[in-house]
Amino acid sequence: MDKLTEEIKNKAMESGSDLVGIVSIDRFNGAPKQMDPIYIFPEAKVIIVFAFRIPRGYFRGIEEGTYFNAYPSMGYGLINLVSAPVVLREVACLLEDKGYEAVPYPNIRSIIGSGKPVSPDKPFPDVLIDFRIAAFCAGLGEIGYSKIFLTPEFGPRQRFALMLTDAPLELDPIYEGVKLCDRCMLCVKDCSGNAISRTETVKVKVGGRELEWGKLDNNRCIIANSGGVKETSPFFTPEFNMEEEIKKSENECYENRKKEY
Ligand code: SF4
Secondary structure (H helix, E strand, O other): OOHHHHHHHHHHHHHOOOEEEEEEHHHHOOOOHHHOHHHOOOOOOEEEEEEEEOOHHHHHHHHHOOOOOHHHHHHHHHHHHHHHHHHHHHHHHHHHHOOOOEEEEOOOOOOOOOOOOOOOOOOOOOOOOOHHHHHHHOOOOEEOOOOOEEEOOOEOOEEEEEEEEOOOOOOOOOOOOOOOOOOOOHHHHHOOOOOEEEEEEEEEEEOOEEEEEEEEOHHHHHHHHOOOOOOOOOOOOOOOOHHHHHHHOOOHHHHHHHHHO
16 A cells, blocks of 8 residues: 555544545546536545444344434434544545645535536536445445445444545455345345335446345335334324325425436
8 A cells, every 4th residue: 555545544544434445536437417526526536435333232222122312323423423524624634734635525415406506517516426336436345235335344334424535545446355245135024114125126337347236215214214113113103104204205306306317
């Protein structure tokens, strides 16, 4: 590993990142305009992908049905709003001190359609880079049938943050280790929102590989993980109707924007 890359990776790990991978911006050539990082920083050469582990115990109280706050507060909010931004700032400052520019991309994003393109050749703000595709290309692991990202170190338990930079950092190869998802379909069977299709899949080509996962019903997923399934949620009220909530939750603005692409 070259000296600059080593220094950047060491800084990230010392500051709180648990895994770091680096992918060439070229890997995103051909991405949909709305998801293409080059529109954020046209001179960028690479994307640094940082992973932050979620300890197993954060989920325990949810499984027991007796304590729900550890995961949303520490496994989601703390990582996205504190742990990852601290690492992004430390690495951005180090890169800047070395004469490069670094654009942090934490997992804090506005919804597509919150604005309009500043010129006809540009996408809407914000450009939405796919964290899982970036993590795959940076060699951190693979996308499971559940569409959840799996790493050899932490299985499905991590969150990501990204950084775009014009620094010429050394790239990591795509993960070639032992297959992490064995298509056991437990995620389909056990999903309390019944949100993952057993038969319909989504396929995308990335880095010369074909990735495939089960088609996800986003509305069902959102409702279920917000506590809307009466069999598994203590927050369910008798008058709550999941099917009605799914219809209501369809975001008109997002749907309208989708029609324009
Ligand atoms: S199919 Fe099995 S291994 Fe793959 S993501 Fe689902 S539960 Fe995990």
